[in-house]
Amino acid sequence: MASSEDKTRLYELVLDNGWAASPYVWRIRYALAHKGVPCEPVPLGFTEIATAFGGRFKTVPVIEHGDTMLAESWDIAEYLDRAFPGRPALFSGPAEHALVRLTDTWYFATILRKMFAMYVLDVHDAARPEDRAYFRRSRQELMKGATLEEFTANRASRLPALRDAMMPLRTHLSRFPYLGGSAPNFADYIALSGFLWVASVSTLPLLAHDDALRPWLERGFDLYGGLGRDPRVKTLFE
Amino acid sequence: MASSEDKTRLYELVLDNGWAASPYVWRIRYALAHKGVPCEPVPLGFTEIATAFGGRFKTVPVIEHGDTMLAESWDIAEYLDRAFPGRPALFSGPAEHALVRLTDTWYFATILRKMFAMYVLDVHDAARPEDRAYFRRSRQELMKGATLEEFTANRASRLPALRDAMMPLRTHLSRFPYLGGSAPNFADYIALSGFLWVASVSTLPLLAHDDALRPWLERGFDLYGGLGRDPRVKTLFE
Numbered sequence: 001m002a003s004s005e006d007k008t009r010l011y012e013l014v015l016d017n018g019w020a021a022s023p024y025v026w027r028i029r030y031a032l033a034h035k036g037v038p039c040e041p042v043p044l045g046f047t048e049i050a051t052a053f054g055g056r057f058k059t060v061p062v063i064e065h066g067d068t069m070l071a072e073s074w075d076i077a078e079y080l081d082r083a084f085p086g087r088p089a090l091f092s093g094p095a096e097h098a099l100v101r102l103t104d105t106w107y108f109a110t111i112l113r114k115m116f117a118m119y120v121l122d123v124h125d126a127a128r129p130e131d132r133a134y135f136r137r138s139r140q141e142l143m144k145g146a147t148l149e150e151f152t153a154n155r156a157s158r159l160p161a162l163r164d165a166m167m168p169l170r171t172h173l174s175r176f177p178y179l180g181g182s183a184p185n186f187a188d189y190i191a192l193s194g195f196l197w198v199a200s201v202s203t204l205p206l207l208a209h210d211d212a213l214r215p216w217l218e219r220g221f222d223l224y225g226g227l228g229r230d231p232r233v234k235t236l237f238e
Numbered sequence: 239m240a241s242s243e244d245k246t247r248l249y250e251l252v253l254d255n256g257w258a259a260s261p262y263v264w265r266i267r268y269a270l271a272h273k274g275v276p277c278e279p280v281p282l283g284f285t286e287i288a289t290a291f292g293g294r295f296k297t298v299p300v301i302e303h304g305d306t307m308l309a310e311s312w313d314i315a316e317y318l319d320r321a322f323p324g325r326p327a328l329f330s331g332p333a334e335h336a337l338v339r340l341t342d343t344w345y346f347a348t349i350l351r352k353m354f355a356m357y358v359l360d361v362h363d364a365a366r367p368e369d370r371a372y373f374r375r376s377r378q379e380l381m382k383g384a385t386l387e388e389f390t391a392n393r394a395s396r397l398p399a400l401r402d403a404m405m406p407l408r409t410h411l412s413r414f415p416y417l418g419g420s421a422p423n424f425a426d427y428i429a430l431s432g433f434l435w436v437a438s439v440s441t442l443p444l445l446a447h448d449d450a451l452r453p454w455l456e457r458g459f460d461l462y463g464g465l466g467r468d469p470r471v472k473t474l475f476e
Contacts, residue, residue, distance in 0.1 A: 092333050098418055099334060105410050110406075181333055187340070
């Protein structure tokens with residue numbers, strides 16, 4: 001295993017404006033900040049990812065740490081706790097690890113997947129011009145032939161259901177400042193990263209201006225010196 | 239605070255057949271078994287709960303431990319870890335505690351609430367005869383005037399959506415033997431208790447016979463010497 005002294009690089013997905021835009025990259029950015037591990041970002045466009053790793057990895061985030069290279073956000077998060085044992089842990093133990101994973105599974109099925117469907121055309125439009133044709137083709141294959149425009153045409157009508165699906169987060173955050181309790185944990189980073197990804201590309205405000213999630217989102221984007229703050233980030237609120 | 243040597247009683251809700259039937263009581267039964275705290279059950283019918291505690295508590299579970307009496311399953315679970323520090327902990331720390339609570343919130347909103355709507359008439363029919371009129375009146379008030387029969391008339395048509403809502407549990411349990419990871423934790427007890435409550439009254443099988451949840455349910459009902467096993471428990475499977 002690489003030493004905790006070795007340099008760390010994070011291969012990221014970038015938009016045309018240079019801002020990182022992948023909910024899976026963002027959760028690793030937060031994880032690295034949580035652990036206080038300095039990291040050099042390596043920006044890649046959609047079309048560069050397929051060839052950047054000689055076919056070894058097809059998605060980002062990819063982390064490079066000494067002579068170790070690793071993809072998949074969960075594998076990376078688990079690796080970080082092993083490789084940097086002297087730094088603050090992402091997972092206090094196996095039960096927290098399992099329950100964050102369950103939270104990720106709920107969040108993906110009930111929220112993130114709906115976000116993808118709602119903002120996929122915005123991602124296309126925010127991508128680097130040379131990445132757009134590839135992005136369109138690969139995503140339209142997933143959508144069984146519908147164009148991105150057809151797929152998102154009635155998206156505003158789907159907003160109420162998406163906002164409703166967030167009710168358990170609101171209930172929880174009426175009791176705790178973070179999903180992880182009194183301090184943020186990887187569950188927060190996962191959920192915040194979904195919202196931050198939407199905010200990177202959004203042309204349709206996701207939330208009402210007084211949404212009860214707002215204080216948590218503001219706190220979360222402020223974490224680690226304002227990790228989620230940038231003039232390129234659009235508002236999530238009406 | 240009462241001493242860990244003091245006797246513990248659990249006030250429960252019983253059906254006509256004497257079997258306990260409340261998902262909130264069951265999670266505390268599991269919690270007590272997890273901690274290895276012996277406990278004397280005190281069965282109460284729906285109509286007895288209102289008067290049993292001189293108005294102090296209106297719901298069960300209620301736990302009596304020495305001179306301490308406490309209602310609300312979350313307050314009880316947290317109390318058990320404080321009152322029996324030498325026994326296996328329900329929560330390894332604040333992050334596990336917060337994430338189990340989040341899991342409970344998701345589970346209630348997306349699964350347990352739908353179970354209530356589907357099996358409320360079965361609960362009525364399984365209640366002690368002297369409790370049925372009260373149960374009907376109080377539940378129909380919650381349902382804004384619909385009768386229990388009207389409310390459940392088309393329940394079979396709602397099964398597919400309820401089964402779909404369980405997908406995140408199935409995904410998680412394809413990776414881990416329990417929601418809590420390699421060992422069951424309070425998240426398992428919460429979720430198992432919902433299914434066990436359905437199984438206590440069900441006249442409509444909740445799950446397909448080959449549902450991927452089945453191995454976890456079987457394991458969960460077998461825990462602690464077969465805590466969820468009894469001839470009065472009906473099958474959950476088609």
